[in-house]
Amino acid sequence: MNETILIVDDEPKIVDLARSYLENGGYRVQAAGDGQTALVLMRTIKPDLVVLDLNLPVMDGLDVCRRLRRESDVPVIMLTARVEETDRLIGLELGADDYITKPFSPRELVARVRALLRRAKGEIRQLNQVRVHDLEIDLEGHTVKKAGAALHLSPNEFKLLAVLAQHPGQTMTREQLMDHLHGVVVSGFDRSIDAHIKNLRKKIEPNPLEPVYILTVYGIGYKFNDEFAM
Numbered sequence: 101m102n103e104t105i106l107i108v109d110d111e112p113k114i115v116d117l118a119r120s121y122l123e124n125g126g127y128r129v130q131a132a133g134d135g136q137t138a139l140v141l142m143r144t145i146k147p148d149l150v151v152l153d154l155n156l157p158v159m160d161g162l163d164v165c166r167r168l169r170r171e172s173d174v175p176v177i178m179l180t181a182r183v184e185e186t187d188r189l190i191g192l193e194l195g196a197d198d199y200i201t202k203p204f205s206p207r208e209l210v211a212r213v214r215a216l217l218r219r220a221k222g223e224i225r226q227l228n229q230v231r232v233h234d235l236e237i238d239l240e241g242h243t244v245k246k247a248g249a250a251l252h253l254s255p256n257e258f259k260l261l262a263v264l265a266q267h268p269g270q271t272m273t274r275e276q277l278m279d280h281l282h283g284v285v286v287s288g289f290d291r292s293i294d295a296h297i298k299n300l301r302k303k304i305e306p307n308p309l310e311p312v313y314i315l316t317v318y319g320i321g322y323k324f325n326d327e328f329a330m
Contacts, residue, residue, distance in 0.1 A: 103148035103217055104128045108138040108164065109179060110157055114202075118151065121206035122213065135159025139167060147174060149217055151209070152196070154180040154187065162191060169195035173252050175216045179204070192295035197256045199292075219255040219281070230265045232324070235304060235313070237262055246304060256281055257300045260293075264314060269326030271317045297322060 105122050109115050110133045119129045130145055132138035135156045142150070150168070154161035165176060178191045178199035188199050197219075198212055230237040236245040239262055244251045253261065263280045264272065274293045281293075301308040315323050 102126070102128060104130060104145060105213060106138065106141055106145065106147035106150045107131045108133075108135070108150060108156065108161070109153040110134060110155075111153075114153075114179075117206050118209055121210050125210045125214070127213070133157075135161065135164040138164055142168060142172065142174070149175045149177070149213055149220070151177050151179050151213070154178060154191065162187075162194060165191060165194045165196055173254060175220045175255055177209075177212055177216060179209075189291055189295050192292050193298060195254060195299065197254055216255060219259055230262065232265050232268070232313070235261075235265070237265055244304075251303050253300070253303060254296075256296050257303070260296055261300055261304065261314075264322065264324040268324045271320055271323045273321040277321065293321075 105127045107115050107118050107122075107129060109118075109131070112133075115131045115133075119131065122129050130141060130147065132141050136158050138150075138152070138156075139159075141147075152161050152164060156164065161178065161180070165178070168174070168176065176196045176198075178188070178196045179202065180187065180191075180199060181202040191199060197216055200209060200212060228238070228240050230239065234247045238244070242258060244253055244258065244261065259281060260277060263277065277293050281296075297314060298308075301311050301314060304313055305311045313325055315325050317323055
């Protein structure tokens with residue numbers, strides 16, 4: 101294992117608790133107490149995953165996530181005491197892959213870290229490749245090309261695209277898509293799928309406001325346009 105996890109939180113008790121459980125789980129842990137220090141560490145230690153608190157001194161966690169996504173596709177789990185859904189959705193739209201609200205179970209944190217790292221490594225193995233129109237999805241290599249140019253997708257974006265593209269024309273509910281992402285349907289996470297789809301459309305659609313690949317089935321979920329199936 102030996103992956104490095106960067107914890108960004110200004111509460112020492114939270115950092116110590118998360119560090120203890122993550123290290124017991126076999127991970128190396130580094131910590132930062134503010135956003136600016138976190139960005140410096142990101143560039144120097146290049147962690148495999150970031151656990152990022154939203155309420156940070158010096159620089160807000162949302163700003164950290166925004167700047168981080170300009171430089172890296174490292175998986176990000178938001179850690180937040182904010183209860184407003186809009187805060188969580190903004191974080192997901194900025195590129196965070198998952199979130200946990202405080203107070204949290206440290207065992208759940210370790211499980212989320214482990215699951216997200218598995219997804220980041222690309223553990224979808226039904227087919228080697230899926231080709232749809234000008235998109236080429238390499239499931240073994242965890243890469244996506246559009247018209248021959250490589251696209252940079254987050255782990256969740258890649259898995260959503262792969263799942264939808266392997267079932268062209270099939271409407272999938274938000275609950276089904278969440279089950280594919282997390283291995284379990286989690287109540288209250290439905291809207292996060294919308295945020296991931298929005299980010300994905302920005303990367304693969306000719307015009308994200310008029311999608312032709314990933315279509316919305318209003319009141320139900322999403323489907324991949326079967327006119328592009330090959």
